[in-house]
Amino acid sequence: MPDRPVYNFRLRPQAFPSTDRSQKNTVKLIIQIPCYNEAATLGIALAALPREVPGFDKVEWLIIDDGSQDDTVKVALENGVDHVVRHTRNQGLARGFMNGLQACLEQGADVIVNTDADNQYNADDIPQLTQPIVDGKADIVVGARPIQAIEHFSPIKKFLQKLGSWVVRVASKTNIPDAPSGFRAMSRAAAQRLVVFSDYTYTLETIIQAGQKNMAITSVPIRVNGDLRPSRLVKSISSYVRRSIVTIIRVFAIYRPFRFFGSIGLAFFTAGFLIGLRFVYKWLTNEHGYEGHVQSLILASSLLIIGFHTILIAFVADLLAANRKLMEEVRTLTLENRDRRS
Numbered sequence: 001m002p003d004r005p006v007y008n009f010r011l012r013p014q015a016f017p018s019t020d021r022s023q024k025n026t027v028k029l030i031i032q033i034p035c036y037n038e039a040a041t042l043g044i045a046l047a048a049l050p051r052e053v054p055g056f057d058k059v060e061w062l063i064i065d066d067g068s069q070d071d072t073v074k075v076a077l078e079n080g081v082d083h084v085v086r087h088t089r090n091q092g093l094a095r096g097f098m099n100g101l102q103a104c105l106e107q108g109a110d111v112i113v114n115t116d117a118d119n120q121y122n123a124d125d126i127p128q129l130t131q132p133i134v135d136g137k138a139d140i141v142v143g144a145r146p147i148q149a150i151e152h153f154s155p156i157k158k159f160l161q162k163l164g165s166w167v168v169r170v171a172s173k174t175n176i177p178d179a180p181s182g183f184r185a186m187s188r189a190a191a192q193r194l195v196v197f198s199d200y201t202y203t204l205e206t207i208i209q210a211g212q213k214n215m216a217i218t219s220v221p222i223r224v225n226g227d228l229r230p231s232r233l234v235k236s237i238s239s240y241v242r243r244s245i246v247t248i249i250r251v252f253a254i255y256r257p258f259r260f261f262g263s264i265g266l267a268f269f270t271a272g273f274l275i276g277l278r279f280v281y282k283w284l285t286n287e288h289g290y291e292g293h294v295q296s297l298i299l300a301s302s303l304l305i306i307g308f309h310t311i312l313i314a315f316v317a318d319l320l321a322a323n324r325k326l327m328e329e330v331r332t333l334t335l336e337n338r339d340r341r342s
Contacts, residue, residue, distance in 0.1 A: 042079070060109075062083040105188065
């Protein structure tokens with residue numbers, strides 16, 4: 001069995017070997033799979049992956065071993081995986097996804113496809129996923145699953161999938177019907193511009209960033225396979241609901257900070273103003289005296305102060321968001337300059 005590169009990631013990714021980009025006319029697709037103890041299903045998923053995809057001269061496979069304690073890497077190498085990115089400890093799906101993108105970029109990928117190790121997505125749909133990028137019509141393509149037809153999805157999970165997609169559409173001003181789908185393709189330029197802050201999942205943030213950065217993002221219908229194992233992200237319905245709510249709140253707080261904090265501040269300020277207006281009315285009309293309504297005055301003052309300070313926080317958060325965007329642009333320019341020098 002030929003030797004294949006295994007890259008080790010600790011808390012901070014180590015530098016990769018410089019990529020040979022001498023064959024400028026070769027268009028390369030790399031299919032990446034984040035893995036955590038996937039020895040039982042990874043072989044099935046890899047067996048379905050293509051080695052030839054229209055529009056590409058070369059197709060390679062890469063897995064991200066996120067601190068697996070089973071034979072995930074052994075199964076991957078036995079099934080012909082070209083590259084292995086290894087975390088010495090479990091760092092979560094989002095970190096694994098980002099480190100996989102970095103490895104794919106270093107290995108000269110022109111387009112990157114992300115899929116799951118449990119064979120949830122039908123690999124025969126990869127050409128449909130990459131075609132809009134090959135045609136120059138999209139930077140990112142997300143596979144839309146037939147959610148209502150998936151039998152092992154509970155009604156609550158289906159509802160949360162719809163809710164998450166709605167939140168992403170509002171925050172990103174895109175029209176992706178299945179935002180939580182992990183089956184997606186992206187161009188090299190798009191991958192260089194993506195940064196994920198969450199440690200839980202990357203799916204929502206990447207779409208929101210694409211919308212904010214004016215990337216061309218679209219969706220294509222894809223098929224799914226039978227359920228081979230329970231979801232690693234959905235350990236229980238209560239846990240999934242809690243994490244989904246936290247993710248949705250973080251999405252608005254990070255990517256729409258002025259609207260998020262401004263709406264909260266305005267609600268407090270409006271409530272305080274109305275209660276204060278009621279107190280003024282009672283005082284002016286001298287209805288039963290105003291002594292009995294001092295509590296309303298205190299409440300109104302408190303709400304007005306809270307609302308005013310929350311609105312100030314909205315302005316500060318908006319400035320921080322602008323600074324974050326500048327830092328992301330610096331990161332993108334650094335990666336692009338590295339490509340030009342190689």
